[in-house]
Amino acid sequence: SQLYACLNDLPEETIPVVWIAFKTGLRISDILGLNQDCLIQLNGKYSIITDIEKTFVKGHRIPIDEELADILAVLIQHSIKNSNKDNNPERYIFIRYQGVRKGKPFNQKTIRDHLNKLAHKNKILDENGDVFYFKSHQFRHTYAVKMLNGGADILTVQELLAHASPEMTLRYAKLLDDTK
Structure with a gap:
């Protein structure tokens, strides 16, 4: 809740990455690899x-x-409008159009750095009162616990997170017990 209260203080290109992570449970690396055909x-x-x-x-x-679909549609249209075979040959939607990373998606570390600068600047605190340190995988944990708390069964959560085994997903079930 602290993050979402100051979400608009993040750099513009980071905000949709956070929304996609929160609403899908995708890894940041997989979000940054989304291309212009990702919305169906x-x-x-x-x-x-x-x-x-x-x-x-x-x-x-x-x-x-639909809210996230609308956000993705805007990102996709922006990518299509600004891309060509030289600056975006893989048709990414989170892309660097120039510079040394031209043609490559944003970097995970950049997203994490933006989140941690925001936490420091806006005094986003953890349960101990210390400045919260964001790790990009925390959005997956939040998504999984939210799904489990909402009544989704472990196999559904496993499928949505694309875990190879139910054992991977069971780690979140332990978190669920801690939140009851």
Whole structure:
């Protein structure tokens, strides 16, 4: 809640990365690898479709709400408008159009640094009263615990997170017990 109270203080390109992480549980690396074909609509419902790098899952689909679909549609249109074969050959939506990283997506470390600068500047505190230190994987944990607290079964959460085994997802079930 502290983060979302000052979310607009983040650099403009970081805000949608945070929203996608929060609403999908995708790893930051997978978000930064989204391309212009990632948004699909089936039977009136929107999803993100992407390949999951860590677990080698191809065509992973995550349902999303219309608000996030609208954000993605704007990002995709911006990418299409500003891209060519030279500056964005992979058709990423989070892309550097110039400089030494031209044609490459944003860097995970940059996103994490933006979040931690925001935490320091806005005094986002942890449960001990210390400045909170963001790690990009925390959005996945938040998403999983939110799903489990909302009544989703462990196999559904496993599928949405593209975990290779239920044992990986069970780590979040322990967090669920701690939050009861």
